[in-house]
Amino acid sequence: xxxxxxxSGPLSVPEGAIASLNxxxxxxxxxSFFWYRQYSGKSPELIMSIYSNGDKEDGxxxxxxxxxxxxxxxxxxxxxxxxxATYLCAVDTNTGNQFYFGTGTSLTVIP
Amino acid sequence: DTGVSQDxxxxxxxxxQNVTFRCDPISEHNRLYWYRQTLGQGPEFLTYFQNEAQxxxxxxxxxxxxxxxxxxxxxxxEIQRTEQGDSAMYLCASSLGQAxxxxxFGQGTRLTVV
Numbered sequence: 001x002x003x004x005x006x007x008s009g010p011l012s013v014p015e016g017a018i019a020s021l022n023x024x025x026x027x028x029x030x031x032s033f034f035w036y037r038q039y040s041g042k043s044p045e046l047i048m049s050i051y052s053n054g055d056k057e058d059g060x061x062x063x064x065x066x067x068x069x070x071x072x073x074x075x076x077x078x079x080x081x082x083x084x085a086t087y088l089c090a091v092d093t094n095t096g097n098q099f100y101f102g103t104g105t106s107l108t109v110i111p
Numbered sequence: 112d113t114g115v116s117q118d119x120x121x122x123x124x125x126x127x128q129n130v131t132f133r134c135d136p137i138s139e140h141n142r143l144y145w146y147r148q149t150l151g152q153g154p155e156f157l158t159y160f161q162n163e164a165q166x167x168x169x170x171x172x173x174x175x176x177x178x179x180x181x182x183x184x185x186x187x188x189e190i191q192r193t194e195q196g197d198s199a200m201y202l203c204a205s206s207l208g209q210a211x212x213x214x215x216f217g218q219g220t221r222l223t224v225v
Contacts, residue, residue, distance in 0.1 A: 046213055
């Protein structure tokens with residue numbers, strides 16, 4: 001079983017819609033959770049971090065964490081074509097020595 | 112303050128040659144990570160430093176790979192006797208540690224082995 005799993009997509013949404021990205025993880029002791037955005041040919045860029053159950057909002061982005069279900073999600077409101085990228089979920093393992101990444105979900109926002 | 116810096120950005124080498132990459136983390140970041148990423152995959156953990164100490168190394172990492180962080184600042188990743196399967200993007204990231212665990216990535220080094 002992979003440590004972090006994401007639907008690979010691709011996910012397509014129309015401009016202005018809400019994009020919903022999901023991630024599950026296997027290590028129940030994980031403490032820190034991150035979403036990265038990666039444009040084609042570029043390195044990952046941190047966009048959200050979340051450490052406790054519930055929702056965390058930052059502009060058009062909302063991260064949601066449910067540790068009991070081992071589930072973390074990212075909502076992008078009012079999606080823009082510039083949001084088209086691959087979104088990577090990362091989990092800081094209980095040991096704190098490395099981040100495990102999912103394979104990423106490819107998002108396309110259609111103008 | 113500059114972000115994480117990696118050098119070179121691109122490297123083309125012949126199979127069997129040795130290559131070395133450099134990473135300069137964000138100043139005062141004591142944790143430094145190396146990852147490898149191939150097309151369509153998420154970053155794959157290679158190794159991790161806490162200051163100058165290499166605390167963890169992936170079991171997937173061949174003996175041809177070695178990394179150092181001699182003074183707890185910059186780090187180098189060396190690949191000996193490169194193989195075509197080593198072609199990938201090599202990513203370096205740094206963080207402040209458990210108090211602020213967010214990791215920030217450099218621009219990566221794209222390695223092509225021909």
